[in-house]
Amino acid sequence: MxxxxxxxxxxxxxxxxxxxxxxxxxxxxxxxxxxxxxxxxxxxxxxxxxxxxxxxxxxxxxxxxxxxxxxxxxxxxxxxxxxxxxxxxxxxxxxxxxxxxxxxxxxxxxxxxxxxxxxxxxxxxxxxxxxxxxxxxxxxxxxxxxxxxxxxxxxxxxxxxxxxxxxxxxxxxxxxxxxxxxxxxxxxxxxxxxxxxxxxxxxxxxxxxxxxxxxxxxxxxxxxxxxxxxxxxxxxxxxxxxxxxxxxxxxxxxxxxxxxxxxxxxxxxxxxGDDQGLRLPPKLAPFQVVIVPIFRDEATRAAVMATVERIAALLVEGGIRVKVDDRDNLSPGFKYNDWEMRGVPLRMEIGPKDVANHGVALARRDIPGKEGKRFVSQDGLVSAVRETLDAIQANLLAQATQFRDSRLHKVTSGYADFIDVIQRGEWALAWFCGGKACEERVKDDAQAVSRNFPLDQPHPGEHGPCVICGTEAQEMAYFAKAY
Ligand SMILES: [Zn+2]
Structure with missing residues (x-):
């Protein structure tokens, strides 16, 4: 837990x-x-x-x-x-x-x-x-x-x-x-x-x-x-x-x-993933939405649970993977942390006020704090949830792409710069002859080998000096430390 x-x-x-x-x-x-x-x-x-x-x-x-x-x-x-x-x-x-x-x-x-x-x-x-x-x-x-x-x-x-x-x-x-x-x-x-x-x-x-x-x-x-x-x-x-x-x-x-x-x-x-745990893309998440019911006593519990169950059924019918967290021995705050750790893309909170207002609260896993939280009506909820899941899916890809692009470096300035990029844990794209001796040298100097010659070459049809040995190379390759 x-x-x-x-x-x-x-x-x-x-x-x-x-x-x-x-x-x-x-x-x-x-x-x-x-x-x-x-x-x-x-x-x-x-x-x-x-x-x-x-x-x-x-x-x-x-x-x-x-x-x-x-x-x-x-x-x-x-x-x-x-x-x-x-x-x-x-x-x-x-x-x-x-x-x-x-x-x-x-x-x-x-x-x-x-x-x-x-x-x-x-x-x-x-x-x-x-x-x-x-x-x-x-x-x-x-x-x-x-x-x-x-x-x-x-x-x-x-x-x-x-x-x-x-x-x-x-x-x-x-x-x-x-x-x-x-x-x-x-x-x-x-x-x-x-x-x-x-x-x-x-x-x-x-x-x-x-x-x-x-x-x-x-x-x-x-x-x-x-x-x-x-x-x-x-x-x-x-x-x-x-x-x-x-x-x-x-x-x-x-x-x-x-x-x-x-x-x-x-x-x-x-x-x-981040320091709060997993963040799962909605398309693959075992549960896309977790519903956390909130009540203080037995009197509010019945009304809240009736709404929770009705909404859960509606979401399931709409093809959304839903988990209702009805564990009674745990506080809502504990449950929030638990589902954050498990990376569930969207949390739905339903309490007595939401029941009275015919609304729910939605909290996005990809946007922390108040910024990721909003109150929506129970009318049209399935489409609101679907749109939010699509937005989360797109945001995770956008964040990962931005992170990646900021750490990809085309190196044409020489071997020392090339090794420096790899040593600091980023990716170097450089002309590479493909030779075994060159690959071995990078392995010795930076504990890295080539990842691949990308299909999408930055200079198709051109050539340049291999960043390691200087002989003419036809393609550029990525080098990085790897798992
Ligand atoms: Zn070479």
Whole structure:
């Protein structure tokens, strides 16, 4: 229960995050180190994320399916880069039912291999393409340094896997799904992400190219919030995913994969939260409105509760997610703090005076104090609430965008300035050759790597000297410290 405050962001952002995740009742630690227990309120927030994405996946022609948790060890070895990239973080089952297994089973870290194996059976002809599949699942990566939602050994995600007849089609799918992630992040999560291509050092193990959406947290650090990969024919060749084309020739497919995980919950917390706790975007909030009834005695209680229940029913009918906080052992002030901590976008207070005046009081979570509070009539209340929720959604995006834009710096003045921007926790956009040695140098000097080459380049078609080595670079990239 949220009564004591949280550590202020300015004092210790990392402690603030842990405090909020626990006090807002999103998640808790588990007896297994590195794992996490997602509590009901946190899980409902994740369900909001799932709902927003699933709707978009289906609208772009994808179908959900489910593949096994266990993958034969030999599958991972079929794609050389893939196994090299994932080996250090695999969980392997060697004993089953008390007997040593003939072939160890990998607990999936991602499912390209087992889905590739299935695709090879499902695809025969060009008529079977494109094949557009998504799965909602858990995956396991043996992480030693973990943070609730941001990096946990087991996490929930969706992974999309598609197969196409041409590289052009596969690349179009890769970019389409990157766009779907960006659309969800911006319009539902109110997170102004930057879309771009990862450097070759930072791309997915086994991909030709990887793309990401990058979000800025309130400490200035970057968080990769979703990725989309053009896998070329690497997995198609490893798993013999072939089709006969229109002239009866046999060809390998071109595949893609894309994923977004429960990290998104952490991104929402760290993009919008403040020293009073969470601030949830109305489109994803488990409860969009909390109604707090106010009464002094039994006589006023009945009238207040009758109004509260009538209004709650009206809001539910209007498609608004409502919680009535009718806990009798707690004061209204305690309840206000509690729901502020949990980030409910709009609080509605109803007391005897409001009943008499046929009104209610509305208090916005995104605007503190008196400024965010107003009295409205019970007539036309549903549309007043809807408009207010839309205004809150827009305001959170506007605030996050303003915060981000004030910390993005295009650096053309040289390496020292470039490192300085990164060191003070902001983002530097600079010409970058993409080279490994350059990326390593930034890692050593500023504990940061490139985030991405943004699709939206400030000088398209031009080139400039790499901020690190000075050779001609074709594109600018963002560099920042990251989660
Ligand atoms: Zn360079």
């Amino acid at each position: 949220a009564q004591q405050g949280v550590t202020p962001q300015s004092e210790d952002f990392s402690r603030w995050y842990t405090d909020v995740v626990q006090k807002a009742d999103l998640a808790d630690y588990s007896p297994v180190r590195g794992c996490m227990i997602i509590k009901p309120y946190g899980y409902e927030l994740w369900e909001g994320v799932k709902g927003g994405l699933d709707r978009r996946f289906k609208a772009t022609g994808h179908q959900n399916a489910y593949f096994p948790l266990f993958i034969p060890e030999s599958f991972l070895k079929k794609e050389a880069e893939h196994v090299e990239g994932f080996s250090p973080e695999l969980a392997v089952v060697t004993i089953g039912g008390g007997k040593v297994l003939e072939e160890p089973l990998i607990v999936r870290p991602t499912s390209e291999t087992i889905i590739g194996w299935a695709f090879q059976k499902w695809i025969q002809s060009y008529r079977d393409l494109p094949l557009l599949i998504n799965q909602w699942a858990n995956v396991v990566r043996w992480e030693l340094r973990t943070r609730l939602f941001l990096r946990t050994m087991e996490f929930l995600w969706q992974e999309g896997h598609t197969a196409h007849a041409t590289h052009e089609d596969a690349l179009a799918e890769t970019m389409r799904m990157l766009g779907v992630y960006a659309d969800f992040a911006i319009n539902d999560a109110a997170i102004p992400v930057i879309q771009g291509r990862k450097s070759s050092q930072e791309r997915f193990a086994g991909a030709l190219s990887s793309f990401s959406i990058e979000a800025m947290m309130r400490d200035g650090k970057a968080l990769q919030a979703g990725t989309s990969h053009d896998l070329g024919q690497n997995f198609a060749k490893a798993f013999e995913i072939q089709f006969t084309d229109e002239s009866n020739g046999l060809q390998h497919c071109w595949t893609t994969s894309w994923g977004l995980s429960t990290r998104m919950v952490g991104a929402i917390v760290m993009t919008h």
